[in-house]
Amino acid sequence: MKKGNDFFNDVYDVVRQIPAGRATSYGAIAAYLGNKRGARMVGWAMGSSYQEQGIPAHRVVNKTGELSASQLFETPTTMQERLESEGVKVENNRIVNWEQCFWDPEKELH
DNA sequence: TGCATGACGCCAA
DNA sequence: CTTGGCGCCATGC
Structure with missing residues (x-):
C-alpha cells in the first residue's frame, strides 16, 4: 500500500486543474507544494499510480x-498525440511555444 | 546503514 | 547541441 501522503494527493490535485491546451513542469508543481527540490518526487508520484488516479499526466x-515521459505511456506517441489533440503543438518530442503553453500553478492557481 | 535508481533541474566543458 | 557531473528526496534491495 502506498503511503497516501498528502504530497501525492496535492500533486494529483494540481495536475487535474491544468486546463486543456496548457502544460506545466515537475519543478513548478514541486515548488507550488513547497518542495522546490522535489521535482523528482513529483515525477515519481505520477509514475507511481497516475493511471489509477485518472490524471492528465500528458500535461506535465x-x-x-x-x-x-512520452516513452512511458501506452505507446511512445500517446503523450504527443494527446497534447496535439488539445491544441498543444509538439515537435521533436518538445512543446512548441512552450512559454505560451506553460501553466504556472503559483501564478495561475495561487 | 549504504548503494543504486528515477516521468528533474542546474551548471560546466 | 551533446556529455558529464552534482544535488535533491523517496523507494527498494
Missing part, C-alpha cells in the same frame, strides 16, 4: 517543455 513535462 520537464522544465524545457520536453516530453520526457
Whole structure:
C-alpha cells in the first residue's frame, strides 16, 4: 500500500486543474507544494499510480517543455498525440511555444 | 546503514 | 547541441 501522503494527493490535485491546451513542469508543481527540490518526487508520484488516479499526466513535462515521459505511456506517441489533440503543438518530442503553453500553478492557481 | 535508481533541474566543458 | 557531473528526496534491495 502506498503511503497516501498528502504530497501525492496535492500533486494529483494540481495536475487535474491544468486546463486543456496548457502544460506545466515537475519543478513548478514541486515548488507550488513547497518542495522546490522535489521535482523528482513529483515525477515519481505520477509514475507511481497516475493511471489509477485518472490524471492528465500528458500535461506535465520537464522544465524545457520536453516530453520526457512520452516513452512511458501506452505507446511512445500517446503523450504527443494527446497534447496535439488539445491544441498543444509538439515537435521533436518538445512543446512548441512552450512559454505560451506553460501553466504556472503559483501564478495561475495561487 | 549504504548503494543504486528515477516521468528533474542546474551548471560546466 | 551533446556529455558529464552534482544535488535533491523517496523507494527498494
